[in-house]
Amino acid sequence: MKNAELLKILEEIYQQTHSHSEGKVASYIPQLAKANPDHYAVAVCLADGTQAHWGQAEENFCLQSVCKPANYCLTLEEHGEEIVHRHVGFEPSGQVFNALQLNSQGLPHNPLINAGGIMCCSLIRPQLSLSDRFEAVSNFWRELSGGANPGFDNAVYQSERQSADRNRALAYFMRENKAFPAGxxxxxxxxxxxxxCSLSLNVKNLAVAAASLALGGTCPLTGKTLLQTRTLRNCLTVMATCGMYNFSGEFAFRIGLPAKSGVSGAxxxxxxxxxxxxxxxxxxxSTGNTVRGVAFCRELVERIPLHVYERHEALP
Structure with a gap:
C-alpha cells in the first residue's frame, strides 16, 4: 500500500471516529478532570519517516502510564532481563491498573500497571540524584521522539502528588513484601x-517515539539505534499482553497490536x-482507555490487515 493511500484511510478513520461522545475524562487525579473532552488528535510516523497528523496535534498532554514502556526499556538496558524480573513480573493482572494486589511471588504483575511502574522507577539509575534520574528519562524520550523536548506539567505533578494515596499504598505494600531492590x-x-507521569508530549512527538519502537529501536528521523533487540522484544511483548489495563486481552484479540494507554487519554x-x-x-x-483511541484502532484493523496474526508470510 502506498503512503498516500494509507494516509487517506487514516484521515477517513479520524473523521469517522470524531463523533464518538462516550466516556468520561479521568477524575481520580483532580487536574486531569479539567481536560477538554472534545479534544481529539491523531498522528502517524511511517517507517520511512513520513509524518501526518489530524486534530489538536500541537497540544501537549501528560503521558501518564504511556511513560511506562520507556521506563521498562531503560531498566532492561541498564540491568538486564534477569535482574529486572526479580522485581517485577510480566503477566497480565486481570485487575484495574491500581489494584492493591501482587502476584504469587509478591511482585507487581507487570511493568505497565501502577505497581510495576513504581517498581521500574526504583531501578532507573538508582545511584544518581533524583534530578539526574529524571533527566535520564526525559533524555530518552527526546531520543525516541527524534529530538523533541518533552514538556513537564507541574500542575498535574502537584495534583498527582496530593492525591497519591493508592500509589503510596502500593509502594508500601511492595516494601512490606520485600519486592524492591536493596537500598x-x-x-x-x-x-x-x-x-x-507528568512528562508531556504532543501526538506528533509520540508517534515518532512509537515508530522508533516499530523499527527495531531505531528512530526513523535520526537513524540512531536506541535499544537492544532483546529489550525491544520484551517491551513489545508486554505492551501486547498488558498495555491496555484489564482490557488488554480483548485489545490483543480484536486489534492485535502492541499498545499502551494512559488516563490522560493518550x-x-x-x-x-x-x-x-x-x-x-x-x-x-470503564477500563481507563481512550474511547476514540480504541475505536480508531478497531476501525484501522478492519480497513487494513495489520493485526499481528493477519500478516503471516511463509518462511523461505
Missing part, C-alpha cells in the same frame, strides 16, 4: 514516578515494521 528509597522512587500504538501511531482523546471508557 531503594521509597519516597524518591515515588517522586520519580510522579515526575515521569494512546501509543506500535505496528512493527510499518509505523508508529499516537492518539489523544481525554474521554475514557
Amino acid at each position: 531503594a528509597d521509597l519516597e524518591e522512587t515515588l517522586e520519580l514516578y510522579f515526575q515521569c 494512546l501509543m500504538v506500535v505496528i512493527p515494521g510499518v509505523m508508529g501511531l499516537a492518539i489523544w482523546s481525554p474521554p475514557l471508557d
Whole structure:
C-alpha cells in the first residue's frame, strides 16, 4: 500500500471516529478532570519517516502510564532481563491498573500497571540524584521522539502528588513484601514516578517515539539505534499482553497490536515494521482507555490487515 493511500484511510478513520461522545475524562487525579473532552488528535510516523497528523496535534498532554514502556526499556538496558524480573513480573493482572494486589511471588504483575511502574522507577539509575534520574528519562524520550523536548506539567505533578494515596499504598505494600531492590528509597522512587507521569508530549512527538519502537529501536528521523533487540522484544511483548489495563486481552484479540494507554487519554500504538501511531482523546471508557483511541484502532484493523496474526508470510 502506498503512503498516500494509507494516509487517506487514516484521515477517513479520524473523521469517522470524531463523533464518538462516550466516556468520561479521568477524575481520580483532580487536574486531569479539567481536560477538554472534545479534544481529539491523531498522528502517524511511517517507517520511512513520513509524518501526518489530524486534530489538536500541537497540544501537549501528560503521558501518564504511556511513560511506562520507556521506563521498562531503560531498566532492561541498564540491568538486564534477569535482574529486572526479580522485581517485577510480566503477566497480565486481570485487575484495574491500581489494584492493591501482587502476584504469587509478591511482585507487581507487570511493568505497565501502577505497581510495576513504581517498581521500574526504583531501578532507573538508582545511584544518581533524583534530578539526574529524571533527566535520564526525559533524555530518552527526546531520543525516541527524534529530538523533541518533552514538556513537564507541574500542575498535574502537584495534583498527582496530593492525591497519591493508592500509589503510596502500593509502594508500601511492595516494601512490606520485600519486592524492591536493596537500598531503594521509597519516597524518591515515588517522586520519580510522579515526575515521569507528568512528562508531556504532543501526538506528533509520540508517534515518532512509537515508530522508533516499530523499527527495531531505531528512530526513523535520526537513524540512531536506541535499544537492544532483546529489550525491544520484551517491551513489545508486554505492551501486547498488558498495555491496555484489564482490557488488554480483548485489545490483543480484536486489534492485535502492541499498545499502551494512559488516563490522560493518550494512546501509543506500535505496528512493527510499518509505523508508529499516537492518539489523544481525554474521554475514557470503564477500563481507563481512550474511547476514540480504541475505536480508531478497531476501525484501522478492519480497513487494513495489520493485526499481528493477519500478516503471516511463509518462511523461505
